[in-house]
Amino acid sequence: MILDIRDNRGGYGTAHNRIVGRFLPSRRKVAVSYVKSGPGHHEFRTTEVYCEPAGPWQYTKPVTLLLNAMTGSAADLFACYMISTGRPVTIGSTTHGNLTGVGLYVLLSCGLIVRVSHGYVCDANGRIIEGNGNMPQIEVAPTLSDVREERDTVLERAVAELKTRVRTEASSTRISRNRTGAARAVTMVRRSR
Numbered sequence: 187m188i189l190d191i192r193d194n195r196g197g198y199g200t201a202h203n204r205i206v207g208r209f210l211p212s213r214r215k216v217a218v219s220y221v222k223s224g225p226g227h228h229e230f231r232t233t234e235v236y237c238e239p240a241g242p243w244q245y246t247k248p249v250t251l252l253l254n255a256m257t258g259s260a261a262d263l264f265a266c267y268m269i270s271t272g273r274p275v276t277i278g279s280t281t282h283g284n285l286t287g288v289g290l291y292v293l294l295s296c297g298l299i300v301r302v303s304h305g306y307v308c309d310a311n312g313r314i315i316e317g318n319g320n321m322p323q324i325e326v327a328p329t330l331s332d333v334r335e336e337r338d339t340v341l342e343r344a345v346a347e348l349k350t351r352v353r354t355e356a357s358s359t360r361i362s363r364n365r366t367g368a369a370r371a372v373t374m375v376r377r378s379r
Contacts, residue, residue, distance in 0.1 A: 188344050190252040196259025206267045207240025216267040221305035248351035249274040250344040258282030265320040270310035276322040278340045283319030
């Protein structure tokens with residue numbers, strides 16, 4: 187499966203757990219959230235974020251997640267969660283790194299209202315996403331000639347990566363079945379003696 191969230195600038199991020207949960211065989215830590223909790227510079231409330239299997243079935247085959255610099259906000263958070271599960275191979279370029287969903291609105295004396303972030307999000311390994319983005323495992327950047335020729339080299343690489351992973355998965359399944367069969371045969375020979 188190819189999940190393409192390139193150029194997705196986000197939205198309202200309430201479906202993350204339900205979507206990510208469709209790819210999980212078990213509960214996983216997907217992020218750590220830090221929200222300002224006092225006047226001191228380092229006073230933050232820390233919350234570990236977990237996702238667990240969702241829905242009546244889970245997709246367990248290989249997955250790629252396509253990213254680019256326009257992937258931001260709720261899409262950046264979704265990328266963080268998915269990457270933290272270890273399920274997808276990420277391909278493309280580093281995301282925007284804007285997760286100011288943890289924010290509050292402040293009315294300035296001049297009448298303007300501004301949104302101020304009062305926290306930040308890290309992936310499951312503690313890497314800050316805000317300002318840094320989610321980095322792909324396989325970096326592929328379209329060139330000017332790719333655009334002119336209407337070639338999507340990121341998608342092409344994702345298809346190639348999936349084909350390799352599906353072949354590898356099928357091969358290891360055959361080996362596993364062969365080993366199991368061989369073990370049964372040895373057991374049967376020993377019992378018959």
